[in-house]
Amino acid sequence: MESEVFDDSLERPIVFFDGVCNLCNASVLFFLDRNQKENLMFASLQSSIAEKILGKKTEWNDSPYSVLFLEKGILYQKSTAIIKICAHLTFPWNLFSLFRWIPNSIRDFVYDWVAGNRYRWFGKLDACRTPHPNLKSRFLED
Template identity: 30%
Template sequence: MPTWPDDDVILFDGICIFCSRWVRFVAARDTAKRFRFTPIQSDYGAKLARTFGINPDDPDTNAVVHGGEALMKSDAALTVLSQLPGWGWVRILFAVPKPLRDPFYSFIARNRYRIFGKYESCFVPDRDLRARVIE
């Protein structure tokens, strides 16, 4: 598996309303400001996506680079949540086998625009969050 020089970077679909809400959810709870964010529509995000085999034009997952490795789908979401204050309890969900977790994740990912909608252009964060976005 390829490596990435930056750690604790969350790759997300910047036009997906659900994905953008996920970023705001994480940012609001990440009191240590550990995580940084990159929309897949940015040059940096597209390069990160391609490095890990994600199609930037049709992303089917978010990803997080954590501990030097890229995690995808339910592993990415659970890893991020488990690092947030008060959310360590989600680690227990890693006991659910990945072949059971990922289909649920994939269903939401495939239908995210239909269920939650999408922005016409990439999500623009407020000034505080903007400092944590890599483009």
């Protein structure tokens, strides 16, 4: 699923994640470890930089989306965002991009189920984590 076109002048793809979600934070660390090209950037959906880039169109708090992915001016959400992110990872994780052949309705059903239960299963932080100093350059900040 794609959203409207955003500013495509951003040079690197951006992963927007729920900064208080333990599953989302673990996923970001997973992506960082497997993105050898170091081309992925990250921003918490709760940050002012996310609001600046995405605008007020994306109300993360009222949304089931825990991950959004902006690449070449197109915002991807739900399972499509995960598939697009995985295409930037090392082997064998980049093979998850093959899931794009599964119908979107099936992929998003599973995604919504996990996203809807993520706080219950994995917990929630009181505030967004601060990135480790070694990784700070990969995070867009306010």
